Amino acid sequence: xxxxxxxxxxxxxxxxxxxxxxxxxxxxxxxxxxxxxxxxxxxxxxxxxxxxxxxxxxxxxxxxxxxxxxxxxxxxxxxxxxxxxxxxxxxxxxxxxxxxxxxxxxxxxxxxxxxxxxxxxxxxxxxxxxxxxxxxxxxxxxxxxxxxxxxxxxxxxxxxxxxxxxxxxx
Numbered sequence: 001x002x003x004x005x006x007x008x009x010x011x012x013x014x015x016x017x018x019x020x021x022x023x024x025x026x027x028x029x030x031x032x033x034x035x036x037x038x039x040x041x042x043x044x045x046x047x048x049x050x051x052x053x054x055x056x057x058x059x060x061x062x063x064x065x066x067x068x069x070x071x072x073x074x075x076x077x078x079x080x081x082x083x084x085x086x087x088x089x090x091x092x093x094x095x096x097x098x099x100x101x102x103x104x105x106x107x108x109x110x111x112x113x114x115x116x117x118x119x120x121x122x123x124x125x126x127x128x129x130x131x132x133x134x135x136x137x138x139x140x141x142x143x144x145x146x147x148x149x150x151x152x153x154x155x156x157x158x159x160x161x162x163x164x165x166x167x168x169x170x
Contacts, residue, residue: 008034012044019055028055028064035068046075050082057085062093080112087121098128109138116145116152124159132163 011034018027031052035045053068069086073079087104090096102125108118123138139156146152160166 008037008040008044012048015048015051019051024055024059028052028059028061031055031068042075046072046079049075050079050085053082053085053089057089057092062089062096065089078111080108080115080118083108083111084118084121087125091121091125098125101125102129116142116149117155119145120152120155120159124155124162127159127163135159136163136165 011030015027015030015034018024018030031048034040035048035052040048049068049072053065053072056062056065056068066086066089069082069089072082073086076082083104087101087108090101090104091098102122105118105122105125109115109122112118120139120142123135123140123142125135126138127135136159139159142152143156
């Protein structure tokens with residue numbers, strides 16, 4: 001049993017090192033091999049699927065990202081970051097679905113109400129789905145929560161511009 005655990009731990013450390021070293025495709029292949037094993041501990045599986053989803057998202061492999069993030073969310077339903085990443089996988093996919101992205105972003109914002117990025121993304125996705133007033137309100141609230149956070153302001157401004165609220169975006 002200790003050899004199996006050492007093998008799994010070594011595989012995990014290798015995948016993390018590859019991902020941090022910029023070798024995304026190799027990291028994803030290593031994670032796929034590691035996560036295919038039936039004896040992977042739950043904590044390694046949860047972190048592995050989340051990392052695999054993140055790496056696949058960075059590589060533009062949106063279906064693979066959603067698959068890994070779905071498993072990670074099933075292993076830990078209270079992880080807001082996983083929900084946010086799943087929303088990105090739906091939103092950034094050219095064949096994706098804004099409604100599904102909005103659902104994932106909304107869940108992330110509900111799970112971690114203190115993160116303005118999740119709230120801004122939820123608002124932008126809601127506005128894209130036709131809930132413009134709600135979306136604008138969420139984006140403005142998120143921008144007010146974190147006025148110095150560039151990523152939050154970028155999401156809010158792009159969402160406001162998409163809805164035709166150029167004056168508000170300014």
